[in-house]
Amino acid sequence: MCEHLEAVTAGQISRLLINVPPGTSKSTVTGVFWPMWEWGPRNMPSMRYIGVAHEQNLGIRDNLKCRRLASSPWYQRLWGDRVAMTRDQNEKLNFENKATGFRQVATPGNITGRRGDRIILDDPLSAENANSEAERERVNLWFRESLPTRLNNPDRSAIVIVMQRLHERDLSGLILSERLGYEHLMLPMRYEPERTCVTMLGAADWRSAPGELLFPERFPAKVVDELERVMGAYATAGQHQQRPAPREGGLFKRAWFQPIGAIPAGARRTVRAWDLAATRKASGNDPDWTVGIRISRGNDGLFIIEGVHRFRGSPMEVDAAIRGMAALDGTSVTIRLTQDPGQAGKAQADTFLRALAGYTVLIEPATGDKATRATPAAVQAEAGNVRILASGEADRDAWIGPFLDEISLFPAGAHDDQVDAFADAVNALALGSTYSLANL
Template structure:
C-alpha cells in the first residue's frame, strides 16, 4: 500500500529542523506579525556560521555587519530557539549580553515569546516546555534545564552558559569614551571566558557593528584570539572580500555592490551616508573604523580662515577616477584640490572640486575649473603607467592649452605620498579657506587611510608635491 504524501506541516517542520534560515522564515510571523519577512543572502551567511557552532565546527565567532540587517534577531532570538526545539538540544544554556540591560531583556522576551507560542509548541512542545518557577524577563528556563539569561555588558558575574552571545557591547554614544571602551574590553577579556560551562566546547559569539578601532572586535582581531570572522560591509570592497574557514565567500563582485538592497536600496544608503558622516559610515556601514580624532590627519590641525595672503603660489592637482564604473554601480570620484603656498611658507587649501562621473563630465570639470581658477593657478595632472596613461595625460594637457598644465607619473603608494603633507598639517602649517567643501574634505582626511575614498587626500598630496618641486612647468614630459 502506497504511503500518503507528507503533510505541508510535516514538510515545513522538517525544513525548519534542517536549516536555521528556513526556521527564521517560518518563525518570523510570531516575532514580527506586522512586518513582512525580507530575505537577504547575508542572512544565510550568518545562519551558516551559527550552524557551524551548533555542529561543533567552530567555537569562537565574530560577526561584523551593519545595523538593521537582522543580526540581533538571528543570533540572539531565532538561533537559541532553533537549537532548543528543531535541533533537539533543549538543555543548552545561553547568556546573552548587550550594551544595555534593556536591550538584552528585549531579546530575552522575544525568545521566550517565540518558544511559548502556539506555533512553536505545536511543533516542538514535546521537547521544550518552560518552567513556572524560573520564568521572568531577565531569565527563563525550560524543563530540560535549558536557560536563556540576559545581562548587560560588564556584568556577567554568576551567569554561565554553553553559549555566550554578545550583541553590540558598545553603544554609539559610548564608543568615543576611552574609559567605557577599556571597561568593556577588560570585561570581555577577563570575565567572559570564565563564564563558559565547558571551556573546550562552549562557544562565544560576538555580533556587532564596528564603532571604534579599539572596540571589542578590534581587540579580537588585534590580539588574534582565534575567532572566525564574518565581515560583511554595506558596500562591497573587493580588496576586503570576506572568506571564512567553513567555505563561505562574499558573493558580491562589483565595487560598491550593496549588502541588502531589498531593505537598504541605493537611495537609502546614500541618504543615510550624508547624515552619518564619513567616520560613522566607515565603522557602522563598512566595518573598518578609524579614530574619530583622525588617523594620519586630525581635524583639529586645520584652521579655517577667510582668505590666503597676497602672492600665494597656487597649484590645482587632480586625482582622476581609476576606472569606469561597472554596470549598476556608481562611478569613482575625481577630485581637484587647489593648494597654495604663501610667502611665509604656510599652505592654504583654497578649494576642492569633486565629481562622481566619467569621461566627458570629468574633462568638462577640469577645463571649467581651470577657467575659473585663472592662468595664475598651475594645473597638475597624474600620468598613469603605460601607453594609455601617456595618451590620456597628453590629451588632457592639450585640452588645457593656454594654462600652465603639467603631467607626470606618481611614485609610491597613497599613504607614502600623503606623509609630507600630513607632517605640515600636524605642524599647524596648513589652513583651509572657508567654503562649503570644508566638512567633506576634513571627513575624508580624518578617516584616511581607512576610508573608502582617498581622492581628496591624493589630490592634496599631489598638489603639495608639485608646490615643493623645483622643476619648472614646461612641455609635457611624455614619450
Template sequence: MSAALSLSNEDWLAIEREYCARSLANFVREAWHVLEPGQPYIHGWHVDAICEHLEAITNGDLNRLLINIPPGTMKSTLTSVFWPAWEWGPKGLPHIRMIGASHEQGLAVRDTRKMRNLINSPWFQQRWPTALTSDQNQKTFYENEATGWRQACAVASMTGKRGDRVVWDDPHSVEAALSAAHRETALRVFQETLPTRLNNPDKSAIVIVMQRLHEADVSGFILEDDYGYEHLCLPMEFESDRRCTTSLGFTDPRTEDGELLFPQRFSRETVDRDKKVMGAMAVAGQFQQRPAPRGGGFFEWDKLEVVETPPKKLLQTIRYWDKAGTDGGGDWTAGVKMATGADGCFYVLDVIRDQVAASKRERIIRQTAEVDGLGVHTWIEQEGGSGGKESAENTIRSLAGYSAFSERPTGEKSARATPLSTQIEAGNVKLVRGAWNKDFIDELKTFPVGKHDDQVDAASGALNKLAVPVKSGLVLKRNRR
C-alpha cells in the same frame, strides 16, 4: 496533485519540522510570523551568511565568532532569538544553556523575552513541544524541563552561571564607545569575564555581534591579535579591497564597489538619505564596519602640505607634551613642536613619540628641551587628579632654566582639537618633512575613533597656545621669574 491532497496534517507538520531542521535560515522563514505578525519577512543573502556561521557552531565546527554588520539587518534577532530557539526545537538540543548579554540589561532582556514568546507560541509547541519549568520562568531567566536555560544580563553583571553559548550583542553603545573608560571596561570583560562563563572551555562558544565604533573597541582588540575568532564582516556598501572570506568557504558575493548589503530593505535612496544625516564618522563605523572614513572624518588631513623647511622667521615656537607612563604598550608620550610663521601659518616642526616608562619619559622631555633651546616654550598637559598634578609639577621642576608651564585642559578632546581642524581645513597648517609625518597623519585620519590620540592632543594643545594673542607672551616671561 492528488498525492498532495492525501497528505495529513501530521504529514505536513513532519515536512515542516524536517525543513526547519535542515537550516537555520529555513526556520527563520517559517517562524518569522510568530514574532512579527504584522511585518512580511524580507530575506537577504546576508541572513544565509549569518545562519551558516551560527550553524557551524551548532555542528561543532566553530566556537568563536565575531560578526560586524550594520544595524537593522536582523543581527540581534538572528543570533539571540532564532538561533537558540532553533537549537532547542528543530535541532533537538533543548539542553543547551545560553547567556545573552549586551552593554545594558534592557537590550538583553528584550531578546530573551522574544525567544520565550517564540518558544511558548502554539506554533512552536505544536512542532517542538518544549515545556518551561514554572518555578524558573522569569523575565531574565527561564529553564526548560531538559535543564536547558536562557539568561539575560548586562555583561558587567555576568556572574554565577556558565553557558554553552555566550552571545555578546553590542558590547558598546554608540555614545559610550568614545569613552576610554568604557572601552577599558568592555575589554576587561572580554578578557576576564567571558572565558569564565563557559560551561565547557573546549567546546562552548562565544559569539560577539556588533557594529564598529572605535579602533580600540572589542572588535578592534580581537582583530589586532589571534584569539581564535572567525570574522564575518559585512559592510552596508561593498568595498572590493575589504571583501570578507571565512574558513567555511563563504565569500561576500558582491562584485561592484558600493553594492548594497540589503537592498530589499535599505534601498540606495534610503542609504544615501541616512548617510547625509549620520555624517562621515557614523557612516564609517555603523555602516562600513571600520571606525574612520577612508578620507578621514574630523580632520581634512589631505589639506596638509609637507614642506622641506620652515620659514626663516618664526614668531613663536612651542613644544607641547601629552604624557603617558606605559613602557612598551598602551598609550604613547607625544611631544609636538609647532611654530607660527610670519605668513600666518602654523608649522609642525617635529614630533617625538614613544612608549616608555615614567623615568625614561622625563629624561626624554629634559633632553628635548635642551635640543629645542631656550627660545622654545614647553607646555605639559596635566592629567586629572592629584597624581596628574604632582607629575606635571615634577616635570616643570626638571626643566628649571627653560620656559616650562603646565595646564589641565578642559572640555572634550574633540572640542580642544576643533581649532586645529579648522586651521587644517583652511590650509594654514604645514608639516616639515620628517620620518614622523606618516604616523602623525595616520592618527589625524582616525581621530576621534582611533586607537591613539596622543599626537592629536599634543598638536591641539600647541596650536591653541600659539593662537593666543601675542601679548600673552608677556605673561609667560613674567611666569619665568
C-alpha cells in the same frame, strides 16, 4: 550569519565575531532564532544560553522574544515534546525547559556566577560610550578576564559576538588587533571589493559590484544616502562600513586645518591638482570621485586650500571639467596631473598636454603607496602650514566639510581622491617641476 551560526552548532566554530550594520536583524538572528533553532529543530534542548548586552533592557527584549517563540502553539506543536517549558522558572530574565536548558539575561556587570554553553554578546558597548576610553577599557578588561570563565566547557562551548563597529579600539578592534582566535564575519552596508570577507567557510559576501547594498529591501539606496548624510563620515565608516577610524583623524588630524578668511597679500604660486576617476555613479554604487583641488603657496610658506571641485562623470565629462577649470583658473595656475603606468598612461598624458596648450602642466607618475605619498603633506599640515579658505557657511557645506571628513578618515576611509589630489598639489608646490611632451 545563519551559515556561520550553523557552523557553531556543528562544532566547526567555537569563537565567532560578527560585524554588521544596525538594523540588519543581527539580534533577532543570533539571539532569538538561533537558540530556538538549536532547542527545537536541532534537538538540543539542554543547551544553556546567556545573552549579554550593554543594557539589560536589550537583553530582556530578546529573552522575551525567545520565550514567546518557544511557548507559541506553532513551536510547541512541532517540538513541544523536546522543549516543554517549566513553570517554576519562566521569567523574562531567565526561563528554562524540562530538559534543563535555559536562556538568561546578563550584562558585563552581573554575569558573575553564571555559566552557559553559548554566550551571545550583542553590542557590548553603546554608541554613546564608544568614545569614552574608560568605558571601552572596562568592557575589554571584562572580556579578557571574566567572560572566558563563564563557559560550561571551554573546549566545546561557544562565544558569539555580534556588533557594529563604533571605535578602532572597541571590543572587535581588540579581538582583531590581538588575533584572539575568532572567526570574523564582516558585512558592510556598501560592498567594498578590496575588503571582501573570507572565513573558514569560504567567501562570506555574495556581492560583486562596488557599492552594492547589503539589504536593499529594507535599506534602499535613497535611505542609505540619507542615513549617511545625517550620520556623518565617522559614524558611517564605523557603523555602516565596519572600518572605524580615529575620530581625531588618522594620518591627518582635523584640527590641523584651520580656516582663513582671505588669501594673504604677496606673490603666490598656485596649483590645481587632479585625481581622476572615469566612472559615472550608478544607482546603489559608491565609485571614486574626480577631484580638482586648488592650492596656493606664498613666501610665508603657508599652503592655502582655495577650493575643491569634486564630481562623478564619464571620461568625456572629466576631460571637459579639466579644460573648463583651466579656463576659469587662468594661465598663472599650474595644472597637476598623475600619469597612469604603461603606454596608455603616456598616451593620455600626451592628449592632456595637447588639449591644455598654453597652460603650465605638470604630469608625473605615481610612485609609492598612497600613505607614503601623502606623508609630506601631513608633515606640512601638522607643522601648521596649511589653511583652508573659508568665506562662509556655503563653502563649509559645499566642499570644506566633505574634504575634512575624507582626509580625517584617511587611510581607513572609503575614498581617498581628495587626499591624493591634496598631497600632489602640496608636493608640486614644495618641489615643483613642469613636464612637457619631451619628458614623457
